[in-house]
Amino acid sequence: xxxxxxxxxxxxxxxxxxxxxxxxxxxxxxxxxxxxxxxxxxxxxxxxxxxxxxxxxxxxxxxxxxxxxxxxxxxxxxxxxxxxxxxxxxxxxxxxxxxxxxxxxxxxxxxxxxxxxxxxxxxxxxxxxxxxx
Numbered sequence: 036x037x038x039x040x041x042x043x044x045x046x047x048x049x050x051x052x053x054x055x056x057x058x059x060x061x062x063x064x065x066x067x068x069x070x071x072x073x074x075x076x077x078x079x080x081x082x083x084x085x086x087x088x089x090x091x092x093x094x095x096x097x098x099x100x101x102x103x104x105x106x107x108x109x110x111x112x113x114x115x116x117x118x119x120x121x122x123x124x125x126x127x128x129x130x131x132x133x134x135x136x137x138x139x140x141x142x143x144x145x146x147x148x149x150x151x152x153x154x155x156x157x158x159x160x161x162x163x164x165x166x167x168x
Contacts, residue, residue: 052128084118097115136158
């Protein structure tokens with residue numbers, strides 16, 4: 036995805052671009068790049084791509100992500116590596132969004148651990164609520 040602002044601007048709070056915005060834009064990108072009209076396939080692909088972005092943006096290792104997926108899934112390691120390489124800017128932006136959310140909590144008086152936990156709860160709520168898109 037391309038934005039008219041930077042991840043640093045999001046982190047600094049100069050631009051408001053939230054998790055819901057990111058997920059909407061990523062869904063558009065995924066659905067526009069797949070050669071399929073199958074809504075179930077598109078949603079599943081989005082879920083895997085988003086989780087990959089989130090996994091890496093939160094500092095976890097790609098190999099560990101691959102190990103969470105079923106062996107007979109639609110994406111093999113080579114395809115996932117290609118997706119990861121293509122998602123570098125998206126991973127950076129998602130990391131910036133999550134960092135901004137944590138910083139918002141700290142600025143509201145939360146301890147860092149509380150802000151991280153709150154961000155994780157908000158994230159989970161957005162993802163579970165958006166899963167029925």
